[in-house]
Amino acid sequence: MELKFTIQKKLFLSHFLAVLLVSGSIGTYFYFSSVNSLIGSLQDRLKYSAALISETIDAGRLNNIRKASDVSLPVYQEYLQELRDFRHTNPDIAYLYIMRKVGNRVFFVIDSDESEAQALPGKEYMVHVPTLLEGFDAASVDKKIWEDEWGSFMSGYAPLKNGRGEYLIGIDMRANEVKHKLHTLRISGVLSLLCSIILAFIFSRLLSKNFTTPIQLLISRCSEISRGGFNEKLELRTGDELDNLIAEFNSMSSQLWDSQKKNRTAEEALIRSKENLELRIEERTSELIDLNRKLVQEISERKNAEAMLEQAATSDPLTGILNRRAMVDQLKFQEARYRRDKNPFVILLIDLDHFKDVNDTYGHDAGDQALIAVTEHLRKSTRSQDVVSRWGGEEFLILLPGTSLQGGAVLAEKVRQHIEEHIFVIGEQSVRLALSIGVAEYHDGLTLNGCIKAADTALYRAKRLGRNRVEVSE
Ligand code: GH3
Ligand code: MG
Ligand code: MG
Numbered sequence: 001m002e003l004k005f006t007i008q009k010k011l012f013l014s015h016f017l018a019v020l021l022v023s024g025s026i027g028t029y030f031y032f033s034s035v036n037s038l039i040g041s042l043q044d045r046l047k048y049s050a051a052l053i054s055e056t057i058d059a060g061r062l063n064n065i066r067k068a069s070d071v072s073l074p075v076y077q078e079y080l081q082e083l084r085d086f087r088h089t090n091p092d093i094a095y096l097y098i099m100r101k102v103g104n105r106v107f108f109v110i111d112s113d114e115s116e117a118q119a120l121p122g123k124e125y126m127v128h129v130p131t132l133l134e135g136f137d138a139a140s141v142d143k144k145i146w147e148d149e150w151g152s153f154m155s156g157y158a159p160l161k162n163g164r165g166e167y168l169i170g171i172d173m174r175a176n177e178v179k180h181k182l183h184t185l186r187i188s189g190v191l192s193l194l195c196s197i198i199l200a201f202i203f204s205r206l207l208s209k210n211f212t213t214p215i216q217l218l219i220s221r222c223s224e225i226s227r228g229g230f231n232e233k234l235e236l237r238t239g240d241e242l243d244n245l246i247a248e249f250n251s252m253s254s255q256l257w258d259s260q261k262k263n264r265t266a267e268e269a270l271i272r273s274k275e276n277l278e279l280r281i282e283e284r285t286s287e288l289i290d291l292n293r294k295l296v297q298e299i300s301e302r303k304n305a306e307a308m309l310e311q312a313a314t315s316d317p318l319t320g321i322l323n324r325r326a327m328v329d330q331l332k333f334q335e336a337r338y339r340r341d342k343n344p345f346v347i348l349l350i351d352l353d354h355f356k357d358v359n360d361t362y363g364h365d366a367g368d369q370a371l372i373a374v375t376e377h378l379r380k381s382t383r384s385q386d387v388v389s390r391w392g393g394e395e396f397l398i399l400l401p402g403t404s405l406q407g408g409a410v411l412a413e414k415v416r417q418h419i420e421e422h423i424f425v426i427g428e429q430s431v432r433l434a435l436s437i438g439v440a441e442y443h444d445g446l447t448l449n450g451c452i453k454a455a456d457t458a459l460y461r462a463k464r465l466g467r468n469r470v471e472v473s474e
Helices: 007-054 068-072 074-089 130-135 176-226 241-314 324-341 355-362 364-380 405-421 448-464
Strands: 093-102 105-111 146-148 151-159 167-174 345-352 387-392 395-401 423-426 429-432 435-441 470-472
Touching: 007 151, 007 167, 007 176, 068 074, 074 093, 074 105, 130 151, 130 167, 151 176, 176 241, 241 324, 324 345, 324 387, 324 395, 324 448, 345 364, 345 405, 345 448, 355 364, 355 429, 364 387, 364 395, 364 405, 364 423, 364 429, 395 405, 405 435, 405 470, 435 448, 448 470
Parallel strands: 435 470
Antiparallel strands: 093 105, 093 167, 146 151, 151 167, 345 395, 345 435, 387 395, 423 429
């Protein structure tokens, strides 16, 4: 598993450990040097005292002190007194004693103890103490304080004058005070360690917090920016490089804010221009639709006008039937048809008799009405395939396709009779009309004009022979 630490934790731990290490090692150094100097000064005092007193006692005089009864010997009493005096002058000394080594065994010679527990001469010392054994050859001292039921002690030893290797003097010095000092030292050491832990904790925590607070603020500003809040400055002074970071951050934030404002303005302008464009397109589209409608209307009007022109060009304005020009076209068509499949056709050239008199008697308008009425009669008395036209003035030409000369003559007679028998009512007048007809059939070797001329000749003959009659071209 991966261990994850925040920067604050890392900073805290590193500072805490560093402060603790430094203060701990300084404390440890002072503690141990104090302990060493306390113990060392005690050892020095022991060595010094043992060396001092060893010079005053002559080992050569102790040979006779071997058993408990030898306490009565004057030399025993003399040295016992000397040891006790020395002890009295130095209250730190608890016990003074002289020992003899025989082989590897150690025996009491004189013990300064004034209580009942005093060891008498010849009593063997059963405890194995290495520094004591060294003390028979050279001055030696305990390495550490030892304790028993009477308290804390430290012992020093020195060989007696003239007794090196066989006699020594031992001094047990009270170490209660040193022990007490060591205890105090230990407690103050522990206390100062605790203090330095607490101080290190507080110091590290303040330091890491002081460093990470601006970072936390930067992070929270970053998340505000990501939600779109640009316009707030980070007001914070740390007095170190973070100030530069905050300044750069503020300038970046304000630049972002500016560019966002610009973007918004551009976006709004874009939307506006899009709306304008849409409006203009709409206007243009409706203009185009209008124009299109007008164009369609114009085209249809033009078509009507063209149709009317066509009508006007081919029809007679008074009677509405084909005019002379249109009839010529029809005749040309029939002539072509005849050339192709010999389809016969006949023309009737009609002229109203004495029409001038009608005009003169009833007026020109009445004459027009008469012309219209005659036209109506002509159409009614011909077949659907026959074509009636106004040839000019009071003259009509009727084309009878697929008709022989006889058939044409019969039809012409029928027409003539109808007109003769009909009483035309024009205004309030009843008028009788009559007409003459020349009939001609188209045939090979004849031009169209020739055919028309033939019909005209027949018509002229009909007029000459008394009018109101049909004459057929020879
Ligand atoms: P005829 O029997 O010899 O044909 O005698 P007519 O009077 O019909 O012949 P004429 O050629 O002397 O006269 C033709 C007359 O037809 C003259 C003219 O006033 C009349 N007319 C021709 N066109 C029109 C027209 O469009 N309207 C009217 N009201 N009269 C017309
Ligand atoms: Mg005429
Ligand atoms: Mg006439």
